[in-house]
Amino acid sequence: MTEDLHALQRRLAAFAASRRWQPYHTPKNLAAALSVEASELLEIFQWLTPEEAARVMEDPDSAHRVRDEVADVLAYLLQFCGGLGIDVLAALAAKIDRNELRFPVPEDGDRGSLTPNAD
Amino acid sequence: MTEDLHALQRRLAAFAASRRWQPYHTPKNLAAALSVEASELLEIFQWLTPEEAARVMEDPDSAHRVRDEVADVLAYLLQFCGGLGIDVLAALAAKIDRNELRFPVPEDGDRGSLTPNAD
Amino acid sequence: MTEDLHALQRRLAAFAASRRWQPYHTPKNLAAALSVEASELLEIFQWLTPEEAARVMEDPDSAHRVRDEVADVLAYLLQFCGGLGIDVLAALAAKIDRNELRFPVPEDGDRGSLTPNAD
Amino acid sequence: MTEDLHALQRRLAAFAASRRWQPYHTPKNLAAALSVEASELLEIFQWLTPEEAARVMEDPDSAHRVRDEVADVLAYLLQFCGGLGIDVLAALAAKIDRNELRFPVPEDGDRGSLTPNAD
Numbered sequence: 001m002t003e004d005l006h007a008l009q010r011r012l013a014a015f016a017a018s019r020r021w022q023p024y025h026t027p028k029n030l031a032a033a034l035s036v037e038a039s040e041l042l043e044i045f046q047w048l049t050p051e052e053a054a055r056v057m058e059d060p061d062s063a064h065r066v067r068d069e070v071a072d073v074l075a076y077l078l079q080f081c082g083g084l085g086i087d088v089l090a091a092l093a094a095k096i097d098r099n100e101l102r103f104p105v106p107e108d109g110d111r112g113s114l115t116p117n118a119d
Numbered sequence: 120m121t122e123d124l125h126a127l128q129r130r131l132a133a134f135a136a137s138r139r140w141q142p143y144h145t146p147k148n149l150a151a152a153l154s155v156e157a158s159e160l161l162e163i164f165q166w167l168t169p170e171e172a173a174r175v176m177e178d179p180d181s182a183h184r185v186r187d188e189v190a191d192v193l194a195y196l197l198q199f200c201g202g203l204g205i206d207v208l209a210a211l212a213a214k215i216d217r218n219e220l221r222f223p224v225p226e227d228g229d230r231g232s233l234t235p236n237a238d
Numbered sequence: 239m240t241e242d243l244h245a246l247q248r249r250l251a252a253f254a255a256s257r258r259w260q261p262y263h264t265p266k267n268l269a270a271a272l273s274v275e276a277s278e279l280l281e282i283f284q285w286l287t288p289e290e291a292a293r294v295m296e297d298p299d300s301a302h303r304v305r306d307e308v309a310d311v312l313a314y315l316l317q318f319c320g321g322l323g324i325d326v327l328a329a330l331a332a333k334i335d336r337n338e339l340r341f342p343v344p345e346d347g348d349r350g351s352l353t354p355n356a357d
Numbered sequence: 358m359t360e361d362l363h364a365l366q367r368r369l370a371a372f373a374a375s376r377r378w379q380p381y382h383t384p385k386n387l388a389a390a391l392s393v394e395a396s397e398l399l400e401i402f403q404w405l406t407p408e409e410a411a412r413v414m415e416d417p418d419s420a421h422r423v424r425d426e427v428a429d430v431l432a433y434l435l436q437f438c439g440g441l442g443i444d445v446l447a448a449l450a451a452k453i454d455r456n457e458l459r460f461p462v463p464e465d466g467d468r469g470s471l472t473p474n475a476d
């Protein structure tokens with residue numbers, strides 16, 4: 001069974017500490033690294049049609065690459081949050097609560113707002 | 120107590136479904152949105168010195184903004200993974216396993232490799 | 239008539255100097271700011287279909303927003319290059335020269351390589 | 358002597374046309390590619406101190422890498438603007454004009470606003 005989020009966060013912290021990477025893992029550097037990894041995930045999709053993109057996991061090589069980039073994004077997100085004392089699950093739960101108020105479920109026939117990050 | 124990752128992932132899927140946002144939530148669009156949100160997090164830090172960046176949670180407004188962007192990053196990451204059937208915790212556990220082999224703990228006095236995403 | 243690239247680069251340098259922004263305009267900060275602005279441009283397109291994206295200049299508001307983000311990307315690129323003494327036009331000319339060798343024009347009926355930044 | 362911006366823009370258009378890449382070069386894809394390249398530039402700096410970042414052109418390998426990424430950013434920016442009929446130099450000139458009104462030069466002793474993209 002897979003470890004839960006906090007167990008993985010502890011493994012990442014121990015991994016960086018034993019390799020003496022903490023001086024590099026400042027909040028600013030980790031925010032940059034997170035954005036770089038998110039772009040590497042996007043890079044996989046940049047020339048694909050929507051249809052090709054939907055089939056990206058059917059090819060073992062690209063599936064591995066996607067999983068690898070997704071892991072990097074989560075790794076830097078957890079290290080960023082760990083460094084600043086942010087509970088990322090609580091932050092997301094609070095954000096969904098706020099979005100449920102901001103974006104009421106539309107009446108039938110209404111499409112509603114386009115996106116949750118409209119601001 | 121905060122919901123766990125998979126409970127939040129289910130809430131996000133229900134939230135999008137009830138607002139009929141699934142047609143927008145293609146893998147390619149979600150990868151783009153994830154990278155945009157990661158950049159919005161970086162934007163908070165872009166002009167700060169490393170010292171100012173380390174104190175970003177001391178100001179309530181910037182602390183709220185950081186939590187909000189962190190939540191957006193995780194939200195799009197979970198929706199991206201949900202759409203493609205990726206278990207993001209398993210992907211991260213596998214990546215840490217690989218990195219433990221790739222980046223052995225250095226002998227005393229050795230700094231080791233700079234970063235876990237050297238490739 | 240519009241000023242040329244180097245005239246605009248000089249205006250940007252004078253603008254920052256007269257506002258005492260140079261301490262913020264380090265290469266690392268400008269690289270971060272450039273990537274943030276590029277993401278703001280992408281944000282305009284993130285939920286659009288390819289067809290909607292192709293018509294983005296038909297709406298005056300979104301056309302203004304696109305021009306504004308494009309200007310920000312070029313502004314930070316020129317300030318980044320100015321700070322490091324890079325001639326951005328020479329860099330691009332040299333890159334096109336290299337790509338013409340790397341990606342020969344395909345014979346008729348052959349589609350050729352997918353993208354100029356395949357590595 | 359280096360070609361000017363519009364000559365390079367024409368070379369890029371001819372390069373893509375002769376390799377039949379235009380179907381991939383939609384505005385949405387080019388905006389994504391631009392943001393990916395800007396992140397590749399940032400990646401060079403992500404673990405560097407501000408001091409190390411300022412010396413990045415002293416090492417021939419990293420200098421080449423920086424010039425290469427800068428060229429990619431400009432290449433995609435010009436192709437994006439070419440596809441949508443945007444005059445990027447006019448867009449930047451207009452943006453500097455607006456910023457000169459928005460950010461008046463501060464009186465002596467006043468630091469002024471932090472950054473030109475405060476909104």
